[in-house]
Amino acid sequence: MLNKLIDTRDTRFVIFEMLEIDKLNKYEAFSHADRDTMESVLDLAERMAVETISPVNTIGDKEGCKFDPGSKQVKAPESYKKPYRELADAGFIAVADNPKYGGMGFPHTIAACCDEWFNTACGCLNFYNILTHGAANLIYLSGAEEQKNLYLPKMFSGIWSGTMCITEPDAGSDVGSLKSKAIPCDDGSYLIKGQKIFISGGEHNLTDNIIHIVLARIEGDPESVKGLTTFIVPRNIINSNGAIGENNDVICAGIEHKMGIHGLSTATLFFGDNDKCKGYIVGGKCNGMKTMFLMMNESRNHVSNCALAFSSTAYMHAASYAKTRVQGKESSQIMNPTAPSVTIINHPDVKRMLLRLKSYVEGMRQLMYLLSWYMDMEKVSDGDSKREAKAMVEMLVPICKAGNTDIVWDAVSEAIQVFGGVGYCSDYPVEQFARDCKLLSIVEGTNGIQSIDLVMRKVLMNKEQYNYKTFIKNIMKTIADAKNIVPAVLTEKIENAVAKMNQCLTATGKKLMSGNIGGVSADTRDIENGFFLLSLAWMHLWSLTLTIPKQQQLIGTAGNEERKKILAENSEAAFYEGKILASRFFIMKEFNKYSAYIDAVMSEDTAVLDSVDDIYTGMPVG
Ligand SMILES: Cc1cc2nc3c(=O)[nH]c(=O)nc-3n(C[C@H](O)[C@H](O)[C@H](O)COP(=O)(O)OP(=O)(O)OC[C@H]3O[C@@H](n4cnc5c(N)ncnc54)[C@H](O)[C@@H]3O)c2cc1C
Numbered sequence: 001m002l003n004k005l006i007d008t009r010d011t012r013f014v015i016f017e018m019l020e021i022d023k024l025n026k027y028e029a030f031s032h033a034d035r036d037t038m039e040s041v042l043d044l045a046e047r048m049a050v051e052t053i054s055p056v057n058t059i060g061d062k063e064g065c066k067f068d069p070g071s072k073q074v075k076a077p078e079s080y081k082k083p084y085r086e087l088a089d090a091g092f093i094a095v096a097d098n099p100k101y102g103g104m105g106f107p108h109t110i111a112a113c114c115d116e117w118f119n120t121a122c123g124c125l126n127f128y129n130i131l132t133h134g135a136a137n138l139i140y141l142s143g144a145e146e147q148k149n150l151y152l153p154k155m156f157s158g159i160w161s162g163t164m165c166i167t168e169p170d171a172g173s174d175v176g177s178l179k180s181k182a183i184p185c186d187d188g189s190y191l192i193k194g195q196k197i198f199i200s201g202g203e204h205n206l207t208d209n210i211i212h213i214v215l216a217r218i219e220g221d222p223e224s225v226k227g228l229t230t231f232i233v234p235r236n237i238i239n240s241n242g243a244i245g246e247n248n249d250v251i252c253a254g255i256e257h258k259m260g261i262h263g264l265s266t267a268t269l270f271f272g273d274n275d276k277c278k279g280y281i282v283g284g285k286c287n288g289m290k291t292m293f294l295m296m297n298e299s300r301n302h303v304s305n306c307a308l309a310f311s312s313t314a315y316m317h318a319a320s321y322a323k324t325r326v327q328g329k330e331s332s333q334i335m336n337p338t339a340p341s342v343t344i345i346n347h348p349d350v351k352r353m354l355l356r357l358k359s360y361v362e363g364m365r366q367l368m369y370l371l372s373w374y375m376d377m378e379k380v381s382d383g384d385s386k387r388e389a390k391a392m393v394e395m396l397v398p399i400c401k402a403g404n405t406d407i408v409w410d411a412v413s414e415a416i417q418v419f420g421g422v423g424y425c426s427d428y429p430v431e432q433f434a435r436d437c438k439l440l441s442i443v444e445g446t447n448g449i450q451s452i453d454l455v456m457r458k459v460l461m462n463k464e465q466y467n468y469k470t471f472i473k474n475i476m477k478t479i480a481d482a483k484n485i486v487p488a489v490l491t492e493k494i495e496n497a498v499a500k501m502n503q504c505l506t507a508t509g510k511k512l513m514s515g516n517i518g519g520v521s522a523d524t525r526d527i528e529n530g531f532f533l534l535s536l537a538w539m540h541l542w543s544l545t546l547t548i549p550k551q552q553q554l555i556g557t558a559g560n561e562e563r564k565k566i567l568a569e570n571s572e573a574a575f576y577e578g579k580i581l582a583s584r585f586f587i588m589k590e591f592n593k594y595s596a597y598i599d600a601v602m603s604e605d606t607a608v609l610d611s612v613d614d615i616y617t618g619m620p621v622g
Contacts, residue, residue, distance in 0.1 A: 005120035027380040053121035060263035088158025101152035119309030135162025142283035176225035180216035193272035202267025203252035228288030231279035249276035260435030307404035314415035315357035359586035363536035402450035403532030405440035451528035540583035
């Protein structure tokens with residue numbers, strides 16, 4: 001289907017040619033997931049994204065959410081109601097979930113592709129679904145059977161929605177300092193008291209009830225993250241017959257006025273102002289962080305996917321525009337006053353911008369779907385395969401979260417640049433993508449926090465550095481596979497980059513062992529940026545091992561004119577040729593930035609730590 005959201009052919013390339021997802025159906029859990037069935041789910045997701053959801057993206061942005069101070073209720077954009085319901089009715093909230101509770105039971109990789117479609121169509125609307133799924137999945141993975149039976153069917157079908165309530169005025173990145181408390185009741189439930197801010201989907205009228213997942217501290221438990229417990233707190237009481245009762249003393253005090261993502265309500269919530277808010281433990285007492293991480297990790301993957309999706313649609317809009325906008329003469333004709341004007345896609349600098357965008361989008365897509373594939377392998381395999389899959393998931397979650405959500409801001413900016421002046425105006429959708437995408441680097445743990453998590457916890461402090469060794473082992477395997485297919489100049493660049501990362505981490509590990517934690521913390525962003533670029537280069541190399549043979553088969557040694565004719569007439573030939581050029585561009589041009597990040601770490605310069613507060617001019621806030 002022609003669209004400006006996603007290159008459908010590329011999704012099929014990653015899913016079926018690269019990851020060979022259809023092979024997963026040898027496992028019992030995916031025995032129903034043959035290629036035809038998966039193709040039909042992807043086709044439906046594409047059709048709904050293009051026809052049902054994308055038309056409300058701009059409308060919902062303009063409508064926004066409205067808070068009524070009298071009733072304390074929030075209206076989501078009216079335009080969202082129909083597509084929200086259709087998406088939920090089609091089963092898309094629970095693509096990879098257990099059919100026993102209403103899920104479709106497909107691999108996570110298929111769910112990731114559907115998620116990409118809905119995020120490109122209207123990322124804001126899809127946030128409601130993802131939060132609902134995240135809350136439901138937390139209950140599925142750590143709840144009691146009666147909790148699963150009570151909540152999952154209603155949440156997977158989108159009749160009730162879900163939220164994640166962590167942030168408080170004095171507890172943002174430092175979750176352990178939150179003040180919400182829980183007081184035990186005789187019936188085994190708890191009275192919840194506290195204020196949560198910035199709660200996405202915290203109050204709205206798209207669903208009959210909202211199931212809040214709330215992090216709080218039971219009175220008397222330790223004042224650190226170790227004292228936190230996770231609670232299920234329905235906005236409305238659920239009666240014993242399953243019917244929805246009165247408000248559970250969860251009051252919305254207002255919504256934020258944001259730069260973008262206008263259709264998603266971001267609420268301040270007061271729990272238990274009247275001492276009547278009932279919460280129910282999920283996942284065990286003082287096990288709150290571990291339980292909440294189930295939802296946080298999923299949300300991290302969701303925002304990484306959103307970043308891929310916004311980059312994809314920004315690129316597709318820019319490429320479409322560049323093919324129609326006529327301006328200037330071809331570079332070889334600039335001295336010829338009678339030469340005709342050409343479309344801007346003919347200018348080398350515009351081609352450079354588009355190829356750069358294409359190379360990031362395709363690299364991020366490969367990496368995101370690979371992460372999902374490892375989640376599938378962690379679910380169905382055992383022994384060493386399971387351990388390896390877990391290690392790869394641990395590495396790739398922060399790499400994708402920080403990497404994708406940083407690059408989307410750059411990618412959307414580049415897409416606006418392709419449009420020129422009109423890109424800056426609201427008549428064209430790319431300016432909305434810019435406003436919407438910035439959120440992604442802030443939520444679900446800022447990218448600074450992701451980098452610390454990656455370098456400290458996932459790499460340096462991981463036992464025997466198994467995670468890192470597994471990650472590098474997989475890259476080295478691709479390098480070995482590529483040797484007789486891909487030109488040596490490309491494989492050698494990645495081989496050298498691996499050696500550089502090894503040296504960098506050895507030096508950083510020594511710094512950590514010497515107790516210089518500040519020095520390591522000052523470098524974590526550069527190291528994470530290095531990991532992201534290395535991961536994308538790895539993806540492009542892997543892709544080349546498949547695309548080069550295909551290109552040779554379809555184009556062979558055809559001369560220039562003949563090659564052009566083949567590319568014009570054969571869309572498959574153009575597809576593989578395009579992928580090769582994007583991979584070559586990434587490895588030979590963009591990947592040179594990798595060395596800058598690693599060299600910055602290896603310089604051992606201490607300017608960051610030497611800078612005391614007083615050198616920074618400006619007034620304190622407040
Ligand atoms: C639109 C929107 C929706 C949101 N939705 C939700 C939601 O649904 N649920 C929810 O619970 N929260 C939500 N949040 C809150 C969001 O998760 C927080 O804003 C985020 O965790 C950062 O916290 P903070 O804003 O307090 O920033 P701070 O923690 O004050 O951080 C400010 C800066 O300092 C850095 N920093 C802080 N501590 C450290 C450290 N130890 N080391 C290095 N750097 C550090 C950060 O990286 C950042 O750059 C939402 C926020 C927004 C804007």
